Amino acid sequence: MSLKRYSRQRELIYQAVRDTQEHPTAEMVYRRLKPANPSLSLGTVYRNLNLLAEEGLLVRMPFSVERYDANTSPHTHFRCNSCGEIFDLDIPYDRSVDTIAASADPRFQVECHDLIFRGLCRQCRETPPEI
Amino acid sequence: MSLKRYSRQRELIYQAVRDTQEHPTAEMVYRRLKPANPSLSLGTVYRNLNLLAEEGLLVRMPFSVERYDANTSPHTHFRCNSCGEIFDLDIPYDRSVDTIAASADPRFQVECHDLIFRGLCRQCRETPPEI
DNA sequence: CTGCATGCAAATAGTTTGCAGTAGC
DNA sequence: GCTACTGCAAACTATTTGCATGCAG
Numbered sequence: 001m002s003l004k005r006y007s008r009q010r011e012l013i014y015q016a017v018r019d020t021q022e023h024p025t026a027e028m029v030y031r032r033l034k035p036a037n038p039s040l041s042l043g044t045v046y047r048n049l050n051l052l053a054e055e056g057l058l059v060r061m062p063f064s065v066e067r068y069d070a071n072t073s074p075h076t077h078f079r080c081n082s083c084g085e086i087f088d089l090d091i092p093y094d095r096s097v098d099t100i101a102a103s104a105d106p107r108f109q110v111e112c113h114d115l116i117f118r119g120l121c122r123q124c125r126e127t128p129p130e131i
Numbered sequence: 132m133s134l135k136r137y138s139r140q141r142e143l144i145y146q147a148v149r150d151t152q153e154h155p156t157a158e159m160v161y162r163r164l165k166p167a168n169p170s171l172s173l174g175t176v177y178r179n180l181n182l183l184a185e186e187g188l189l190v191r192m193p194f195s196v197e198r199y200d201a202n203t204s205p206h207t208h209f210r211c212n213s214c215g216e217i218f219d220l221d222i223p224y225d226r227s228v229d230t231i232a233a234s235a236d237p238r239f240q241v242e243c244h245d246l247i248f249r250g251l252c253r254q255c256r257e258t259p260p261e262i
Numbered sequence: 263c264t265g266c267a268t269g270c271a272a273a274t275a276g277t278t279t280g281c282a283g284t285a286g287c
Numbered sequence: 288g289c290t291a292c293t294g295c296a297a298a299c300t301a302t303t304t305g306c307a308t309g310c311a312g
Contacts, residue, residue, distance in 0.1 A: 005312075046301090062193055064194070064301095101248050108220075110248045112249050113248045114246075114249070121238065135292090171293090175292080177278070178278085181277095
């Protein structure tokens with residue numbers, strides 16, 4: 001952490017995102033930390049997630065509700081269409097497709113890409129659709 | 132359009148998404164149609180975009196603000212990090228990567244994927260950063 | 263001390279929904 | 288005429304922001 005000034009809350013928030021695989025939303029981080037830190041406010045969570053993302057310690061993920069990932073090296077995700085959960089995939093991130101994209105379309109200066117697979121996770125596949 | 136019942140508004144909304152390349156948000160569709168259709172309400176735009184997406188006539192795109200695309204066949208997008216605009220890319224959608232992903236990780240039943248490149252569009256590259 | 267960071271609450275943006283009236287079939 | 292669809296406005300959800308106070312340096 002090499003931010004402007006140390007804060008216990010920022011430390012906690014960063015740890016919370018690092019310590020989970022679930023690519024949490026701001027709300028999820030808040031709910032997780034609140035019990036042990038009753039004075040923590042949701043605004044602080046939002047402010048620090050944004051700060052940490054600007055610093056590059058976290059990355060924002062492109063979904064309808066912002067989710068954060070402490071694994072800042074580009075990698076591939078899977079999103080379950082049923083429960084909405086996000087999972088990391090072991091498929092390597094292929095930087096060469098950026099080059100291919102850039103040369104295919106000279107209008108754009110390609111920096112990176114997001115590759116998100118969609119379908120059903122195991123749990124949702126095994127649990128018959130409720131109702 | 133084979134929906135439950137014809138409505139002029141739904142027709143207009145569908146046309147508006149089909150007639151543009153800009154992958155509009157609900158707000159953009161509303162602003163475009165409102166002048167010529169003063170009685171149109173934003174709620175109706177949202178309701179019909181959702182209906183049309185359920186019917187498969189439009190697809191929702193996975194961004195922080197929902198955007199819609201009338202091109203329902205899977206294809207590749209580019210999102211400018213500066214202005215936020217979405218563009219279609221001419222890179223073919225490669226269905227085989229779904230198979231590769233599925234066999235790489237048996238936890239998931241992969242149906243499709245979104246491939247979104249990011250970087251700078253020509254306009255933002257040529258326009259020096261303002262302020 | 264200084265001023266960045268916090269807690270709180272109000273504000274804003276995006277989207278959904280309840281209800282009474284309108285219009286497609 | 289039946290009822291899905293509409294306009295309107297209120298409700299909700301996600302996120303940002305203004306302000307007084309707190310705490311790191």
